[in-house]
Amino acid sequence: xxxxxxxxxxxxxxxxxxxxxxxxxxxxxxxxxxxxxxxxxxxxxxxxxxxxxxxxxxxxxxxxxxxxxxxxxxxxxxxxxxxxxxxxxxxxxxxxxxxxxxxxxxxxxxxxxxxxxxxxxxxxxxxxxxxxxxxxxxxxxxxxxxxxxxxxxxxxxxxxxxxxxxxxxxxxxxxxxxxxxxxxxxxxxxxxxxxxxxxxxxxxxxxxxxxxxxxxxxxxxxxxxxxxxxxxxxxxxxxxxxxxxxxxxxxxxxxxxxxxxxxxxxxxxxxxxxxxxxxxxxxxxxxxxxxxxxxxxxxxxxxxxxxxxxxxxxxxxxxxxxxxxxxxxxxxxxxxxxxxxxxxxxxxxxxxxxxxxxxxxxxxxxxxxxxxxxxxxxxxxxxxxxxxxxxxxxxxxxxxxxxxxxxxxxxxxxxxxxxxxxxxxxxxxxxxxxxxxxxxxxxxxxxxxxxxxxxxxxxxxxxxxxxxxxxxxxxxxxxxxxxxxxxxxxxxxxxxxxxxxxxxxxxxxxxxxxxx
Amino acid sequence: xxxxxxxxxxxxxxxxxxxxxxxxxxxxxxxxxxxxxxxxxxxxxxxx
Numbered sequence: 001x002x003x004x005x006x007x008x009x010x011x012x013x014x015x016x017x018x019x020x021x022x023x024x025x026x027x028x029x030x031x032x033x034x035x036x037x038x039x040x041x042x043x044x045x046x047x048x049x050x051x052x053x054x055x056x057x058x059x060x061x062x063x064x065x066x067x068x069x070x071x072x073x074x075x076x077x078x079x080x081x082x083x084x085x086x087x088x089x090x091x092x093x094x095x096x097x098x099x100x101x102x103x104x105x106x107x108x109x110x111x112x113x114x115x116x117x118x119x120x121x122x123x124x125x126x127x128x129x130x131x132x133x134x135x136x137x138x139x140x141x142x143x144x145x146x147x148x149x150x151x152x153x154x155x156x157x158x159x160x161x162x163x164x165x166x167x168x169x170x171x172x173x174x175x176x177x178x179x180x181x182x183x184x185x186x187x188x189x190x191x192x193x194x195x196x197x198x199x200x201x202x203x204x205x206x207x208x209x210x211x212x213x214x215x216x217x218x219x220x221x222x223x224x225x226x227x228x229x230x231x232x233x234x235x236x237x238x239x240x241x242x243x244x245x246x247x248x249x250x251x252x253x254x255x256x257x258x259x260x261x262x263x264x265x266x267x268x269x270x271x272x273x274x275x276x277x278x279x280x281x282x283x284x285x286x287x288x289x290x291x292x293x294x295x296x297x298x299x300x301x302x303x304x305x306x307x308x309x310x311x312x313x314x315x316x317x318x319x320x321x322x323x324x325x326x327x328x329x330x331x332x333x334x335x336x337x338x339x340x341x342x343x344x345x346x347x348x349x350x351x352x353x354x355x356x357x358x359x360x361x362x363x364x365x366x367x368x369x370x371x372x373x374x375x376x377x378x379x380x381x382x383x384x385x386x387x388x389x390x391x392x393x394x395x396x397x398x399x400x401x402x403x404x405x406x407x408x409x410x411x412x413x414x415x416x417x418x419x420x421x422x423x424x425x426x427x428x429x430x431x432x433x434x435x436x437x438x439x440x441x442x443x444x445x446x447x448x449x450x451x452x453x454x455x456x457x458x459x460x461x462x463x464x465x466x467x468x469x470x471x472x473x474x475x476x477x478x479x480x481x482x483x484x485x486x487x488x489x490x491x492x493x494x495x496x497x498x499x500x501x502x503x504x505x506x507x508x509x510x511x512x513x514x515x516x
Numbered sequence: 517x518x519x520x521x522x523x524x525x526x527x528x529x530x531x532x533x534x535x536x537x538x539x540x541x542x543x544x545x546x547x548x549x550x551x552x553x554x555x556x557x558x559x560x561x562x563x564x
Contacts, residue, residue: 044552046545075519184546191539199532208525216518223519270545274538277531284528 007152015166025181026174033491036175037341039257048267054183058331059143066286071300073230074222078283080234088245089272096255102484107345115487116405117413129247132391137335141378144328157379164375179333186330198281204311215291236457243395249338340366397423397460401468409479415471423464430456
C-alpha cells in the first residue's frame with residue numbers, strides 16, 4: 001500500500017494540473033452566459049466524443065462493472081452492463097438531432113419539457129433531473145473517497161474536500177467551456193491508463209488461459225452467457241441506465257455544444273463504441289477476481305482493486321490513484337455545471353428579463369452551492385446505492401413519455417404525466433429495496449407481487465410507454481413541434497458577448513472590462 | 517453457454533485492441549479539429 005501522504009501528493013498534483021488547464025483555457029475564450037452553460041456549436045467530433053467519454057466514465061467504472069461480474073452474475077451481467085451504458089449514447093444520436101432541430105437555441109432538458117408539455121411535467125422532470133444528478137455527484141465523491149481510503153488510507157473527508165474544491169475553482173470560473181476542455185485532456189490520459197492497467201492485471205494474473213481455467217473449474221457459471229440471474233441483472237441495468245441518462249443535463253449540454261449534427265452523431269457513436277469494451281474489461285477483472293478466489297472477505301464492489309492488488313506491485317497503486325482522481329474529476333465538473341445550468345436557464349424565464357451579468361453571477365453562485373453540498377455529502381461516506389436505484393427507477397418510468405413528445409405532436413401533458421406516474425407505481429410495487437415496507441401496508445400490501453429489479457424496471461418502462469402511446473392515440477391535441485423554438489432564446493444580452501470578455505456598453509458599440 | 521478459452525481470450529484482447537483503435541482514431545480527430553481551428557483563426561486574422 002502506498003503511503004497516505006504520497007497518495008495525497010499525487011492527488012493534489014493531478015487536480016492542480018487540471019485546474020490550471022481549465023482556467024488557462026477559459027481565459028483565452030470570451031465567456032458569456034451562453035458559453036458558461038451551453039458552449040453552443042463549439043465542439044467538433046473528437047472533442048464531443050472525448051467529453052462524452054470522460055464525463056460519462058466516472059469512478060464508478062472501477063467499482064460497478066467489476067461488482068456486477070463478481071457478485072451479480074459473471075459475464076452475462078457484465079455484458080448487460082456494457083450494452084446498457086452504450087444504449088443511451090446511441091439513443092441521444094436521434095434525440096440530440098431532433099433537439100437541435102426544434103430547440104436550436106436550447107440549453108436544458110427543462111426548457112424542452114416546459115415548452116413541450118407545461119408546468120406540471122416540467123416540475124416532475126426537474127425533480128427527477130436534479131435528484132438524479134445530485135445523487136450521481138454524491139455517489140461519485142463517495143466512490144472516490146472509498147477508493148483512496150482502500151488503496152492509501154486517505155480519510156474520506158479529505159478526498160471529498162480537495163476534489164470538490166479544485167473542481168469548483170475551474171468549473172466555477174470557466175463553466176462548460178472549462179469542463180469540455182478538461183474532459184478532453186482527461187480522456188487522453190484515462191483511456192491509455194485504463195487500457196494499460198487492465199492489460200497489466202490480466203498478464204499479472206497469469207494470462208487469459210490461466211484465468212479461464214481457474215474460473216471454469218471453480219465458478220463456471222461466471223462464464224455462462226445464459227446464466228439467468230446475470231441476464232436479469234443485465235436487462236434491468238440497460239433500462240435503468242438509459243432512463244436515468246435522459247435526465248442527465250450534462251448529456252443535453254453536450255448535444256447543444258456539438259459543432260453540428262454530424263459532429264453530434266459521430267461523437268456520440270464513438271463514445272458508445274469505446275464504452276462497451278471499457279466496461280467489459282472492468283467487469284472481466286471482477287469476474288477474474290471472483291473466479292480465481294481472490295476475494296477473501298472483501299465485498300464484490302472492490303473486486304477490481306483486489307485484482308489489481310494481486311497482480312501489480314505496490315507502486316502501481318499510484319496509477320490507480322491518478323485514475324480515480326481523473327475519473328471522478330471529469331464527472332464532477334460535468335455535474336456541477338449541469339445542475340447549475342438547469343437552474344440558470346430557468347432563471348431567465350422566472351426573473352423579469354435579467355441581464356447577462358445577473359445570470360453569470362447566478363450561474364457561478366449556484367455552482368458554489370452545488371459543490372459545497374456535494375462535498376458535505378461525499379465526505380460522510382454514506383451508501384447512496386438505494387437512492388441511486390430510486391433515481392434510476394424514476395428515470396425508467398419517465399423517459400419514454402418524456403421523449404415521446406419530441407416525436408409526436410399528439411402527446412399531451414396529462415397523458416405523459418399519468419403514464420409516468422402509473423409506470424412509477426408499477427415499478428415501486430416490484431421494487432425490492434422498498435418491498436418489505438410496502439407489503440406491510442394494510443389492504444395494498446398483501447396484493448403486491450414479489451420484489452425483483454428486472455420486473456420493477458421493465459414494468460415501469462413498459463407500462464409508461466404503453467400508456468403514453470395510448471393517451472396520445474386518444475388525444476385530439478396536435479402540438480406544433482416547430483413552435484418549440486419560440487420558447488427558448490439566447491441568454492446573452494442583445495448586443496451579444498464581446499471579444500475581450502467585457503460586457504457591452506450602454507450604446508452597444510463597445511465594451512467595458514469585466515472581472516470574472 | 518460456457519465461454520471457451522479461446523473466446524475468453526478474444527474477448528479480453530479484442531476489447532483491449534478495440535479501445536486502442538478508438539483511442540488512435542480519437543487522437544486523429546482531435547488533431548484534425550485543432551488544425552481546422554488554427555486555420556480558421558489564421559484566416560480570420562488575414563481578413564480585414
